[in-house]
Amino acid sequence: MTEVSEHDTNEHENEWREESDATRVAFGRRGLLRGAALGGAGLAAGSLAKLFGASTPASATTTAPTKAAHQWAMVIDLRSCNGCKLCTSACQAAHYLHKDQTWIDVFSMRNAAGESYFMPRPCMMCEDPPCVPVCPVKANFRTDEGLTLVRQDRCIGTRICMNACPYQARYFNWSAPRPAPRQPFPQEPAWPVPQIEGTVGKCVSCAAMLPTGMLPECVSHCPMGVLYLGDLETDVAVNGLGNTVKLSQFLEDNDAVKFKESYGTHPRVFYIPGHGQNLDLDGEST
Amino acid sequence: MPELRDNTGAGERSGMEAGIEVPPALDAVRAAAIRPVLETPRWWWPAVGLLGVIVLVGIVAWAIQVADGLGVSGYNNTAFWSVYEADLVAFIGVSYGGAVVSAILRITKATWRAPLTRIAEATALVTLPIGMLFIIPHLGSPWRIWELVWPPDWNLSSPILWDFFAVSTYLLATAVFFYLPLIPDMAIARGWLEPERQGLRIRVCRRLYRVLAGRWDASEPQRRLLHGAIGLVAIMIIPMAVSVHSVLSFAFASSSRGGYLETIFPVYFVVAALYTGVALVVLSLAACRRIYHLEAFIHPRHLVRLGFLLVAFGAAYLYLTFTEYLIDGYSGTVDNAAWVRQVLVGRYWIPFWFYFVAAGVLPLVIMAVRRLRTGTGVVVASGLVVFAMWVKRLVIVIPPATEPLVRSPLAAAGVVAGNWGTYHFTWVPISITVAATAAIPLALLILFRFVPILPIAEMEELAALEDVAEIPGVPALVGNKRIGAAHAIPGSSFMTSMSLRDARGGEDAR
Numbered sequence: 001m002t003e004v005s006e007h008d009t010n011e012h013e014n015e016w017r018e019e020s021d022a023t024r025v026a027f028g029r030r031g032l033l034r035g036a037a038l039g040g041a042g043l044a045a046g047s048l049a050k051l052f053g054a055s056t057p058a059s060a061t062t063t064a065p066t067k068a069a070h071q072w073a074m075v076i077d078l079r080s081c082n083g084c085k086l087c088t089s090a091c092q093a094a095h096y097l098h099k100d101q102t103w104i105d106v107f108s109m110r111n112a113a114g115e116s117y118f119m120p121r122p123c124m125m126c127e128d129p130p131c132v133p134v135c136p137v138k139a140n141f142r143t144d145e146g147l148t149l150v151r152q153d154r155c156i157g158t159r160i161c162m163n164a165c166p167y168q169a170r171y172f173n174w175s176a177p178r179p180a181p182r183q184p185f186p187q188e189p190a191w192p193v194p195q196i197e198g199t200v201g202k203c204v205s206c207a208a209m210l211p212t213g214m215l216p217e218c219v220s221h222c223p224m225g226v227l228y229l230g231d232l233e234t235d236v237a238v239n240g241l242g243n244t245v246k247l248s249q250f251l252e253d254n255d256a257v258k259f260k261e262s263y264g265t266h267p268r269v270f271y272i273p274g275h276g277q278n279l280d281l282d283g284e285s286t
Numbered sequence: 287m288p289e290l291r292d293n294t295g296a297g298e299r300s301g302m303e304a305g306i307e308v309p310p311a312l313d314a315v316r317a318a319a320i321r322p323v324l325e326t327p328r329w330w331w332p333a334v335g336l337l338g339v340i341v342l343v344g345i346v347a348w349a350i351q352v353a354d355g356l357g358v359s360g361y362n363n364t365a366f367w368s369v370y371e372a373d374l375v376a377f378i379g380v381s382y383g384g385a386v387v388s389a390i391l392r393i394t395k396a397t398w399r400a401p402l403t404r405i406a407e408a409t410a411l412v413t414l415p416i417g418m419l420f421i422i423p424h425l426g427s428p429w430r431i432w433e434l435v436w437p438p439d440w441n442l443s444s445p446i447l448w449d450f451f452a453v454s455t456y457l458l459a460t461a462v463f464f465y466l467p468l469i470p471d472m473a474i475a476r477g478w479l480e481p482e483r484q485g486l487r488i489r490v491c492r493r494l495y496r497v498l499a500g501r502w503d504a505s506e507p508q509r510r511l512l513h514g515a516i517g518l519v520a521i522m523i524i525p526m527a528v529s530v531h532s533v534l535s536f537a538f539a540s541s542s543r544g545g546y547l548e549t550i551f552p553v554y555f556v557v558a559a560l561y562t563g564v565a566l567v568v569l570s571l572a573a574c575r576r577i578y579h580l581e582a583f584i585h586p587r588h589l590v591r592l593g594f595l596l597v598a599f600g601a602a603y604l605y606l607t608f609t610e611y612l613i614d615g616y617s618g619t620v621d622n623a624a625w626v627r628q629v630l631v632g633r634y635w636i637p638f639w640f641y642f643v644a645a646g647v648l649p650l651v652i653m654a655v656r657r658l659r660t661g662t663g664v665v666v667a668s669g670l671v672v673f674a675m676w677v678k679r680l681v682i683v684i685p686p687a688t689e690p691l692v693r694s695p696l697a698a699a700g701v702v703a704g705n706w707g708t709y710h711f712t713w714v715p716i717s718i719t720v721a722a723t724a725a726i727p728l729a730l731l732i733l734f735r736f737v738p739i740l741p742i743a744e745m746e747e748l749a750a751l752e753d754v755a756e757i758p759g760v761p762a763l764v765g766n767k768r769i770g771a772a773h774a775i776p777g778s779s780f781m782t783s784m785s786l787r788d789a790r791g792g793e794d795a796r
Contacts, residue, residue: 100363107694121692134540136446137433156433157356157426158446162366166542168691172366172426174357197355198426263542281620282693 068144071232072205072268074219075250076120077239079274081226083108083118090221094206095193096180101171103203104218109282115275120226122218123148123169123203124259124267131161131170139200141189146232146268147207149189155199162200166263170202205229215240232268314582319471319740320478322578323491329577330731337728344721347714348423356426358714365709367687370424372679373719375534375555377417378453379679380672382563383570384410384460385527387592389520398591400748401583402571404741407464409570410563412729414457416722421450423718445536452533456526463523465498466516470743472499491736531555538683544614544621545686554606561599561645562675565668568592570730572665578739586661593664597653600671604646620693625685633705634685637677645674684709 085106097103104122111117129148132140139155142148162170177195185191191208195201206216210229214220215238219227222240230237230247237247250256256270259279271279351358361368387406391399422428434450441447476495479488502508532552539551548554568589575584615626629638649667652658688707 105692107692109694119692119694130540130542133441133443134445136441136444136450138439138441154430154433155427156430157428158424159366159426160444160446160537160540162363163538163541163543163546163687166691168364171363172361173355174361174363175355196427198428200426260542 068146069233070210071146072125072210073146073230073232073237073247074122074125074205074269075228075230075237075247075256075272076269077226077228077254077272077274078117078119078277079272080224081106081118081120082224084223086221086223087120087218087227090217091203094217095195095201096178097171097195097201098175098178101173101195101201103169103171103201109277109279111275111277111282113276117275117277119271119277119279120218121167121169121259122269123205124167124265124269125205127266127268128264130164130166130263130265134160134164136160143207145207145210147190147205148202149204149207150192150200150202151189152187152192152196152199152201155196157198157200159200166260166265170200172200173197230270315740315745316474316478316738316742318578318580318583319738319742320475322734322739323475323736324478327577334728334731337724337731340724341721341728344718344724347717347721351423351714351718352428358712359423360710360712360715362708364690365684365688365707368684368706368709369680369711369715369719370420372676372683373715373722374417374420374424375531375558375683376562376676376679377413377420377722378530378534379417379555379559379675380562380566381410381414381417381460382527382531382559383565383567384408384463384563385523386560386563386595387567388463389523392516392520393524397748398588400745401580401740402567402588402592403467403744404737404739405571405574406567407460407467408730408733408737409567409726410460411464412733413566413726414453414460416725416729418453418457420722423715445533445540448533449530449537452526452530456523456530459519459523459526463516463519466512466519467741467744468737469499469502469512470504471738471741473502473504474742475738487735494736527559528556531559538686541686542621543686543689543691544619544623545625545682545689547621548610548614550606550610554603554610557599557603557606558675558678561596561603562672564592564596564599565671565675566726568596568664568668569672572661572668573727574730574734574739578734580739583740583745586664589661589664590659593649593653593659593667596664596668596671597649600645600649604650607646625689628685628689628707629681633707634681636705637681641674641678641681643674644670645678680706 083106087104088102088106091097091104092099092101095103104120107119107121109117109119125146125148127146129140129142132142132148135155136158137154137156139151140148140161141151157172159172162168162172173195176197180194183191183193185193185208187193187196188208190204191206192201192204206214209216215229216227219229220240225239225241225243228237228239228243228245228250232247235247236244237250238244251270251272254272256272257279258267259269259271261267262280271277273279359369384407387399388403388410392403422431425431434447472495476492476499479492479495532555535551535555538546539548541547571584571592572589574580611626611630614622615630617623628634648670652663652667684706688709
């Protein structure tokens with residue numbers, strides 16, 4: 001808590017970070033695996049890697065306390081989603097994706113009362129992303145602004161990250177990607193356009209556009225104002241209709257929940273349920 | 287048939303016989319062991335050609351996959367792992383037979399293993415690299431596979447990296463385990479290639495035997511050292527084998543998916559590998575026995591003994607399957623119960639119940655019924671096990687991968703339709719799998735053109751052991767028949783003069 005509080009000015013915000021980053025590193029999935037690796041086999045190999053000058057980019061150690069200017073988050077207001085999937089098509093158009101690469105997908109769900117609702121699902125940008133520690137070549141990393149990205153020029157296509165992700169939010173390039181015209185950004189983790197065949201791609205929250213003040217494609221194309229881009233650092237969230245809210249207050253007032261929180265992933269996507277949805281259980285076929 | 291009596295070569299007092307008096311009839315062992323090297327049967331080239339064509343078709347299929355992407359193999363975003371991952375598990379699994387038959391039987395001093403070890407270890411040696419090669423079609427970007435090793439920016443928390451190192455280490459150990467008992471045999475065999483015999487292969491053999499035999503002179507210190515080394519590797523290779531499939535299972539288990547996130551997985555995978563490993567050794571032994579005429583050395587009762595080992599592992603595997611399904615199914619949670627229902631009574635019921643009958647129940651029945659408990663019965667059971675366990679691996683890999691994690695009933699109904707969920711078999715992975723299967727006999731046929739098919743030194747040494755007592759009830763055995771006593775199988779006198787004549791083959795005719 002202490003590290004977070006240093007750069008958090010808002011009390012409410014802390015409620016969304018239940019435990020300190022330090023605790024999470026020590027006892028989280030990454031810490032466990034790393035501990036086992038070091039204890040079991042890795043000490044020699046680790047020092048060998050250091051000997052050969054292998055660098056661990058600061059961005060790869062994901063949950064370390066950070067002084068980044070932004071901590072990106074997303075709010076999804078399920079009350080107003082009408083399932084039009086304009087977010088999906090806008091995303092696919094911007095990133096030149098195939099139809100089956102639904103980086104943000106919209107699921108038709110049914111709650112316990114049998115009422116249907118729609119649930120957009122982008123990458124959850126987990127604070128403890130399960131996809132990162134399983135990659136043998138460190139192709140996944142988490143930026144200090146809280147975005148999990150893929151180095152596609154490093155990915156060898158084992159797809160173990162697709163196995164690890166509890167949200168099915170990762171998509172492989174099973175064939176040649178759609179050709180893309182010259183892009184305003186270079187092909188890099190923050191703007192993986194065009195995609196690279198034989199590698200994994202996923203929602204990047206339009207990371208390259210955020211510093212320019214632009215909203216992600218899905219957010220800006222949502223006609224219902226369902227999707228909000230949020231920043232935990234400045235405690236602001238804004239949707240495609242221009243509605244700006246105080247993030248912590250908005251989440252507090254609307255009883256926001258996270259998807260599959262019990263998996264210990266600590267998603268940075270907050271869902272606002274409207275009709276008694278239980279995201280973890282709803283839609284189980286009967 | 288070459289003259290084998292004078293087998294010491296030009297001035298080289300060869301091998302084991304320095305310390306052991308070789309009864310003349312032991313030549314039968316040597317004749318049978320070296321015959322595949324010296325003689326080319328009529329069927330050899332057609333067989334190698336046919337298998338080679340099958341392997342080539344698989345390579346072409348892989349090339350097409352590289353050109354067009356993994357999509358041509360039926361993969362998609364909800365079936366991200368399927369047949370190549372099952373192949374990887376299955377083919378590395380069958381290589382366990384060498385470790386079992388050789389290492390475990392060696393440690394437990396089961397002397398009847400002797401005629402089987404070379405074939406078992408050779409089978410392990412060829413299947414393991416073939417299994418490892420499945421990493422290549424499995425990867426989306428195989429042209430960057432070197433990144434697993436270099437630059438050494440390794441992610442030590444990745445099961446795949448552990449797996450890579452575990453399998454590589456195991457391959458090295460398997461090669462060493464194959465090579466060590468081969469040293470004295472190479473020394474014995476180098477005397478057999480008469481100088482007048484020419485041809486590329488014979489020249490290669492001559493060079494190979496000279497290099498591999500090293501400075502082996504069968505002196506007492508050398509033999510002590512070799513025995514110590516073999517014993518050490520035999521012990522080391524068992525935890526290595528266990529580690530390989532354990533870590534392989536971690537790649538699946540490092541997940542939140544029901545059906546993959548199973549604490550039982552490491553044991554489950556290791557037992558399955560031992561099970562299929564023994565089965566493949568049985569098939570390999572039976573095939574070699576038939577085509578290389580080793581009836582005098584590999585007796586159906588050897589196969590029956592391995593059959594008991596087979597069903598022991600098979601029963602353990604059945605038990606683990608029952609445990610996993612019972613507990614996951616009973617839990618009733620969304621993640622765990624859904625795939626169990628799909629496997630038992632849902633869309634995967636045919637492959638699962640096929641496994642249950644073919645590799646779960648039938649081997650047990652075959653070994654339980656006295657009339658079926660024959661060499662043929664064990665071979666049939668092993669064939670069933672190898673194939674049905676491959677199918678079972680598909681049942682392990684595919685259902686959890688294709689199970690929707692965001693449980694939208696509409697999405698699930700629309701996407702998951704086929705018998706294998708969202709996965710659809712195409713000719714590409716089938717050709718590659720068939721090619722890998724064909725590569726096993728192909729590699730063995732080629733390997734036994736270069737190395738003796740029986741562990742000569744080991745058989746002779748066991749035959750000469752003082753502590754091999756005559757077995758009551760067995761007719762007094764003389765000369766080579768001490769081998770019979772050494773490997774036997776009480777009550778069997780399979781080393782009859784008749785079979786000995788068979789083993790000598792053309793020698794009598796000459």
